[in-house]
Amino acid sequence: MSSLTNFALTIVVLRTMPLPEFGVFSLVYALYQLTLSAGRALVGQPLAIRFSASPAETRDPETKDALGAALVVGFAAAIPIAIAAQVTSGPLSRGLIAVAISLPLLLVQDAWRFGLFAAGHPQRAFVIDLIWGVGQVLSVVIILLGPGPSLFLYLLGWGLSGAISVAIPAIATRTALKPIRGIAWLRSNQDLGIRYVAESALLNGAEQAVRVLIGIVAGLEILGALNGTRTIFGLITVLILGAEVFGITEGTRILERNPGRHQRFTSGLAVVLTIAPLMVAAVLALVPQSLGVSAVGDSWTEIRRLVWPVGILVAAQGFTSAYRIGLRSLADARSSLKAQTFSAPIVLGLGVVGAYIGTAQAAAIGLAAGNIVSAALFRQYFVTARKRSRQ
Template identity: 25%
Template sequence: MSGSRWAYPDGPAVTDGLTIGATREHIAAAPAADLPAADPYPSRSRGRINALWTIVDQVVSSGTNAAINFIIARRVDPTEFGAFAIAYTIFAIVVGLSRAAATAPLGISYAAAAPAAFRTAARAASGLALVLGAVVGAGLMAVGGVLKGVVGTNLIAMGVVMPALLVQDAWRYTSFAQGRPLRAVVNDLVWAAGMGVGIVLLAIGGPDAAGGAPVMVLVWGAAAALAVLVGIGQHRVWPAPRRALAWFTGHRETTGFMTAEFVTVQGAQQTSTLIIAAVGSPALVGALRGLQTLLAPTTNLAVALMSFAIPEFARRRGAPARRIIRAAYVVSALVVASSVLWTLIFLILPDDFGTALLGDTWSQTHELLLLAMIAQAGPALAVGPAAVLYAFGRTRLTFWINLFFTPFLLAGPVTGLLLGGAKGVIIGNIIVFWATIPPWIYQLHKQAHAVDRG
């Protein structure tokens, strides 16, 4: 990506209900700069309120997803929970893919669009999420039917609810992109309430009605479907699956590179985890899993701030470079500070409390916490600069930065394992994570000043 050239959709501009010079059979694939702007410079107080609601929504959403894991873990035996974990892992990967392929352009190219233009875009984005959910869902049901048994039934159940899960998530990110995160909070609360009612009804019906993990997955998905209907009312649009392909190809500069970025980074991290699990001892794997569990809230906060920051920076593309750079550093500082404070809490907690949380795994996990805090600070520092680059449409650039470091994401922790065991894994991550910081900071300054000059 050169200098100040925008990484906006590079296909022909097509629209539905807009006057950009095409027909009503397609969706808008034009740069947000060509659309009528709606409040390009929101007030600082409004920005702070939106940031707060975005964090609240992340808490509610993460809580709902965690609840289904905890409830099923308490209701079923380890074998069935393992089968559910396989299905849930697939969902976690697919929902990330849906965000990259379907809803990312909303926050990048339409954050400052007029309401009518934004609703047109939201129809297409949610339509792509629906199509992806239907395709993946059908595949899971087919595989589940072949496998049968406890794994097969869990895959079938997840396949049934996958479309609702992805569209509900699409409504959340539509709310963020529009600068109305309170809508996302309400939608997630509807999902949580629906799931709670379903669980209570199952409990009233007795053990026979409660069923196993597949029944709970169906309740979870039914509650998501209720939230989908609420989202349709909130945004006053229906998903448009017929426009899914036009949306993806019309914004291929965003969707293509962000999807490829997601696949490569996730592929490297998941492969690294599998190698560590195969080579390392069960105790080591348990300690690393303990770290992930303890530090998950800081990851969720980083996701929330990124969801808030991308559309906010997109609405401020014309702001002076110094303001953009300062705001990016503030976002990163918030993530770093929260990560450090959260980790310090567990470092000073009595061992009895830690043992109550993680059992015998606590001892080794506690030994790794300080190193883990240093490792997490690396990606945290990159959150602000990355949000600016995404918001400015520099997805080609972010893809190449991540692609360059992908082999090291795989090799760093595995090499550390071979040389230094569990501590070596964390040190390997520290080296790789911190090595990525200079490119992000350099590109932040370069792209922000390029906009100033342009």
């Protein structure tokens, strides 16, 4: 649910702030997402993998230590962001300050969600997300009725709402965050965490690099058309990201209790995450020209040409995500890192080749082709890892 409310906040900022400040918001939010990916790699995912099938007397102390670990990672990321805020100015500086203030507890919030899913309490994770979502809505209403639209206030309200969503259950359950124990937890789980961080860096690095190179090779207009089309598929991207928490915890439990079902579970997840983007693409392809223009403006004509290539691209990413989740539940960090190491240059190379042709459609087809190869690689590594785990 938190991904949905964050997406809604993005729409609010887009509609109420000038484009330059929305650009700053996009940059700062991307920085948060990169840090969140690192936090999940170091804390949330190892917690879910190692302890989803453990008894409560083992899992609960580990979860508390993991929350301390998330706090440590959050502070480690917030310090350089705060320093960067001091050497910049204007909206960017204020945006960085707002994120630096909020980041430690936002990472704790995400780790707590993983812990609750690992414990088999998704409804409690939903309550935490609900508190954050309600806080975001209230903060936006207060800002719009009071001082008026402000990038700093939007980001501060977003971050403080997340902090409150952690503070309320922490007080209710008398859960104390212990950074010293968190550091020890990070060390004891570094065999998974370090490889997952490296994989996350490769994935995010390739995505950012291909955007920059497409902008350089094909021009900002083509890059804008691609980004605009990706935004339309934003809710599907949210679904794919949300599947991670559920998929890792449930896959780990299935592997422990009924190993024969594990491959079927992973394959079923792949089907869902692949079909959903294709269904959205099919619906968008049928939208009348007049309705599309009234919804997104004159850019709809170009976006409509990209619906199917981008839909296939997102479908391939969903397929890849399912088998990455499968490798996570097998605790096979080595295979997952290898798959990403081979995939990153392929996606980057084919995306740039498509951009070199000089059309947005060619760039989208190149990216889709690269992600299809990546999907095939992840599936092959998963199948091999499954065979190895059964020997």
